[in-house]
Amino acid sequence: NAGVMQNPRHLVRRRGQEARLRCSPMKGHSHVYWYRQLPEEGLKFMVYLQKENIIDESGMPKERFSAEFPKEGPSILRIQQVVRGDSAAYFCASSPIGGGAGNEQFFGPGTRLTVL
C-alpha cells in the first residue's frame, strides 16, 4: 500500500492564478481530510469529505477555496485567484472510518504552494 499520495509536491503560482492540489487516499479509505500549515504554525483543519459528499467544511475560507472528492479519482482542493497569503503546505489525510474514538488519520507528504 503506497499510502496517501499527493501531487504535485511543489506548486508555484502567480497571484490571480488557480491552484489545484490532488490527494489519492490509501486503498480502502473513503474519508479524506485537508489541512493547511502556515509557516511556524501547526496544521489547521480545512475540510472533511467522503466520496461525493462534503461532511465538514468549517475550516475552509468562505471565498476562493473549494474541495471535492468524486466517485472516481482523487480528491481535489482548488484555490482560485491565489494570493500571497495562500502560500503554505497543504496536507491531505485519509481514514477508513469517518471519526470515532481513536480513529487514525494517515497523512500524505503534503503539497507546498508558493504564490509569487
Added chain:
Amino acid sequence: AQRVTQPEKLLSVFKGAPVELKCNYSYSGSPELFWYVQYSRQRLQLLLRHISRESIKGFTADLNKGETSFHLKKPFAQEEDSAMYYCALGDGSARQLTFGSGTQLTVLP
C-alpha cells in the same frame, strides 16, 4: 473553541537523558488526544493516542484532565528520536484534529 498549546518550539537533550514534550489543551467536551511525529523527510505519522494507553518506541503520554495536559515522555532519549512532534486534539468524532504548533526535538550524542 479547541486549542492546543506546545510551549516549546525547540528542545535539545543529550542521548540517554529523560525527555518531556509539553502539551496543554483547551476543550469543553471529552478530549481525544494524539501525538504525531514527523521524522526528517518523512510524512506525519501517529505516534500514540491517549485511549490506547500504550507505549510506542519507549514514549508514553498520560492525559491529565485536571491540568488539561497530555505531555509526552521518554525516560532515555535516543538520537533517532530527533524529529518534529505535534500534539493533536480530536473533537467528539475525532474527525477534525486541532494541532499544536509542534516541538522540534534534537537528541545530541
